[in-house]
Amino acid sequence: MKLVEITKDNWLQTVLLTTNEDGKATIVEKFVASNALSIVQSIYETGWIVRGVEEDDKIIGFTMYGLDEDTKNYWICRLMIEHTYQGKGYGRKVVQMILDEMKQIDDCATIYLSTEPDNEVAIRLYESLGFQKTGNINDGEAEFVLKL
Template sequence: MYCIDSDDKEYWIYRLMIDAKHQSKGYGKEAMEKLIERIKQDQEHKVIYLSFEPENNLAKGLYEKLGFEADGRIIDGEIVYKITY
């Protein structure tokens, strides 16, 4: 689930779900790479945001490998990361 957020008018990736029996096989990383490439086709936007729960170290590691960085915000208890391209 992703879209342009109505508040800040930037892309947000809200959810990417991989069934538990298919996790740790690289599908999440591949799906995120494809989604990022899809979003990059929109030349009007140059940033993608997402957020995750602070204790989700697997998500944090994946997002950092993909180039996301903390933007300093916490929204509804979740850490906000962004990637600029």
């Protein structure tokens, strides 16, 4: 498994990924914004890095992370694994790969993320990797922080 750049060869496969059980991608999915929306956001807002999650030469997920220009904090802004690949440990591996990349950024000492308060699977994952609840709610999502 590896993180790969979004290119002309894989962008369509990336935007068509979905967490929806019916297999139909939507602009706002149950727990995450669509990959298409995220890619557009990364074009118009500076600081974001977008990557596909590739396993056996197939895109199975997506992430967006980097420096939020408004808060000046480093964030894992988006993380999704396609619905047919969920529950197989890919999310944990991807978060670890993202953290490894973010640790290479000179001034990145703290990483934030947020998730829907009822996304129990994600909350367990993030807490098991050392993220702690901040007590803040951002756009209806519970905020977490990891100090490196």
